[in-house]
Amino acid sequence: MTSKTSQMKVPATYMRGGTSKGVFFKLNDLPEKAQQAGKNRDAFLLRVVGSPDPYSKHIDGMGGATSSTSKVVILSQSTHKDHDVDYLFGQISIDRALVDWSGNCGNLSAAVGPFAIQAGLVPSDRIPQNGTASVRVWQANINKTIVVHVPIRDGEVQEMGDFELDGVTFPAAEIPVDFISPADGTGHMFPTGNVTDDLVVPEVGTFHATFINAGIPTIFLQADALGYLGTELQEDINTDQIALDRLEKIRAYGALKMGLISNAAEAEIHQHTPKIAFVSKPKSYRASNGKDISEGDVDLLVRAVSMGKLHHAMMGTAAVAIASAACIPGTIVNIAAGGGERNSITFGHPSGVLKVGAIASRSDTGWIVEKAIMSRSARIIMEGWVRVPSDIFE
Known part of the structure; x- marks a missing residue:
């Protein structure tokens, strides 16, 4: 017909x-x-x-x-x-x-x-x-x-x-892009009030994590706690459905701890937020285009999952979260980058490297990120x- x-x-x-x-x-x-x-x-x-x-x-x-x-x-x-x-x-x-x-x-x-x-x-x-x-x-x-x-x-x-x-x-x-006051509108950049927390995921494990609302709500974990090196490319993870399901379950319980959902099942209809990412100290690796990235080229490595798959590079909003977390002492990201106060970092992702910056200051209520900065085209x-x-x- x-x-x-x-x-x-x-x-x-x-x-x-x-x-x-x-x-x-x-x-x-x-x-x-x-x-x-x-x-x-x-x-x-x-x-x-x-x-x-x-x-x-x-x-x-x-x-x-x-x-x-x-x-x-x-x-x-x-x-x-x-x-x-x-x-x-x-x-x-x-x-x-x-x-x-x-x-x-x-x-x-x-x-x-x-x-x-x-x-x-x-x-x-x-x-x-x-x-x-x-x-x-x-x-x-x-x-x-x-x-x-x-x-x-x-x-x-x-x-x-x-x-x-x-x-x-x-x-x-x-094209330089400025993200003004990228933290959550209520001012709670760290929704739990802490720069790090323990995240308990039933039947999976307990993970040391940083939860941050800056750019986009993001859960940062240590790569080695997940059994990863931090040098992984898309095919290393996206072809492993068991690994993807585990990461999604961790993301769901992270969203619950961040107060973004009222029960873990709701994460299914909120695929875009929060993001989940894992970090490690600098290591040498070969990017997806064949380019060799040296340990000395980067401050840390970051891999992020978007919509259930490892991202081929880095989401821009997650880069804002990385920049914000990196400039605040004690976060998972900051520790992986070597600690201390800083206003910019260069991180390695599956496709290469990216430099991002953030301007942060202390206030009576804690850390405030005034602006995150990165260049795109x-x-x-x-x-x-x-x-x-x-x-x-x-």
């Missing part, structure tokens, strides 16, 4: 930001039923990406069948004072009908500035002929300010350049319209 359903045609831009890719929309370009949060918006975005896909390939959508490439962004002119745009991020599950709105994507944050300029959401008098346009972004998922410093040449966004980012094949223009890959069957709405 032939369906008479037609397809709707929606303006969209496909962009790389850092080591992620996503489909970008202006809010007022979305179908009317998808301009409000809810089931219709989620149904539209799921169909754009091609989820849920029991084959985990995203053949019939714009997704790339990985956590790094199953993302959507919605931008609008800001409703917040002294901000240019409001930025809403959705992490799309690959095999489930689920859009997780619980956190930000730090990598795609770098692409928000260029997209906002290209889309006409930043006043033209704010764009220099040559220099840098600083786009102030309100991150609507976590109610935080991000400042994206976009290079401008001849009045246009400069995309090409010689900045190399491990995990991205080709060089591009450098971004590029428009394709722009035009995405087509979606018109019968997806209720």
Whole structure:
């Protein structure tokens, strides 16, 4: 039987930001039923990406069948004072009908500035002929300010350049990104009140951990406590379902201890947060592109899991958490990096190395991270319209 359903045609831009890719929309370009949060918006975005896909390939959508490439962004002119745009991020599950709105994507944050300029959401008098346009972004998922410093040449966004980012094949223009006051909005950067805690996971074990709400809620563990070296690449872990299930169970009980969920089963519908990462002291290893990373090149090693799989590089928000934790003495991350107070670190990840910084200070209530800083790059890959069957709405 032939369906008479037609397809709707929606303006969209496909962009790389850092080591992620996503489909970008202006809010007022979305179908009317998808301009409000809810089931219709989620149904539209799921169909754009091609989820849920029991084959985990995203053949019939714009997704790339990985956590790094199953993302959507919605931008609008800001409703917040002294901000240019409001930025809403959705992490799309690959095999489930689920859009997780619980956190930000730090990598795609770098692409928000260029997209906002290209889309006409930043006043033209704010764009220099040559220099840098600083786009102030309100991150609507976590109610935080991000400042994206976009290079401008001849009045246009400069995309090409010689900045190399491990995990991205080709060089591009450098885009510094500032994450302002990245800790949880309530001020509880360490939700338990401690820089380290013991995490008891039934039938798995007890782990020394740092729980932090900065960039994105993250659970940091010691690599050796999990039986790892910290030099692992994706195939070392992602082909081991028993290991993945164990990490997911640890993540669920970590989320419970952080107060993010009321019972461990709820972690299933909050796949995007918290993240779980394991760290080790510096070691030499060969990155996924064949590049040799020397022990002397890095301060520590970090491996992170996103949406149930070891990430091929490092999530941008997790990099903010790493920078924040590293600058505070006594955390698992700080100890792995050699201890003491510091304002920047270079860490090794499966695709290479990344330098991140943070400015932290003590207050009467404990440590405060004023700003986390890292450089990414971004590029428009394709722009035009995405087509979606018109019968997806209720």
